[in-house]
Amino acid sequence: MPARIVVLDGYTLNPGDNPWTEVAALGDLTVYDRTPPDQIVARSAGADILLTNKTPLTAETISQLPNLKFIAVLATGYNVVDVAAARKRGIPVSNVPIYGTDSVAQFVFALLLELCHHVALHNDLIHQGEWPRREWCFWNTPLIELAGRTMGLVGFGRIGRRVGEIAHAFGMAVLAHDTHPGAEPGYQPFAWAGIEEIFSSADVVSLHCPLTADNAGLVNARLLGRMKKEAFFINTARGPLVNEQDLAAALRDGKLAGAALDVVSREPIEAGHPLLSAPNCILTPHIAWATAAARRRLTRTTAENVAAFLAGKPINVVNERVS
Secondary structure (H helix, E strand, C coil): CCCEEEECCCCCCCCCCCCCHHHHCCCEEEECCCCCHHHHHHHHCCCCEEEECCCCECHHHHHCCCCCCEEEECCCCCCCECHHHHHHCCCCEECCCCCCHHHHHHHHHHHHHHHHHCHHHHHHHHHCCCHHHCCCCCCCCCCCCCCCCEEEEECCCHHHHHHHHHHHHCCCEEEEECCCCCCCCCCCCEEECCHHHHHHHCCEEEECCCCCCCCCCCECHHHHCCCCCCCEEEECCCHHHECHHHHHHHHHCCCCCEEEECCCCCCCCCCCCHHHHCCCEEECCCCCCCCHHHHHHHHHHHHHHHHHHHCCCCCCECCCCCC
16 A cells, blocks of 8 residues: 655745655645644644645644654754654654755855845836936945955855855855854855854844754844944854844844844744845845755655655655653
């Protein structure tokens, strides 16, 4: 009998341009575009394998799914699954560790270059007829060159390292912090640094660390207060890493020049969120990962995760050591 495979929230991965063909070949597949909280258990009942991106699988939910044997997270981050509860049930949880490195790193610089040049603003001004009223050229914001400045990276895994490489190509020095530093990259100038030193010294601070119980709210008023007034802050990692009230206050008080965030603590962003009214703050709807190329890699690796589990040799398991 084929394995019953259920995708709880497939729309973001496949809005119509990234078919589930490779996964469908592995069992009896049902795909839901989105699953409301009150339907998670009902839709998951009887499933041998669950695929989820942002639909949470709590300990309570897992306890109500006696047939569940494997969980595949359609992302690198897996905090939507109670991995300890799954481990206690003997359910491996696999993620997709490599799929969006280039896409996210590219997006970091899309945000950074917008902060440096405000391309969208100047395009809007031209379409509003402003250019003929000015000189042969004009700019409404400072125009900032990155060469000679310092990129500070909190988290130096695959994505952080790729961002560092691009920063180096722009002529920037790189400071990096990671709890497991690994090998030093081959370019210079580069240095390892503590988080406080990065916030004090860097002209751009970019987050690339996972969200854990220990670092929620890591970026707070104290750290932001160490930043240069002309510095930029970027977050394409996880929203809860940032105390958003503190960041909004720092922007209002001119303690940094600008911020760009692709993630917030609760998504979609809620009306009245403090960053919506903060000055010099760019917000995008969690799209750094979402190029077609990255989503296709994600689907392909997810199919490989499912196939490996069905063969009795699961790969990319994130909860093997969870007690």
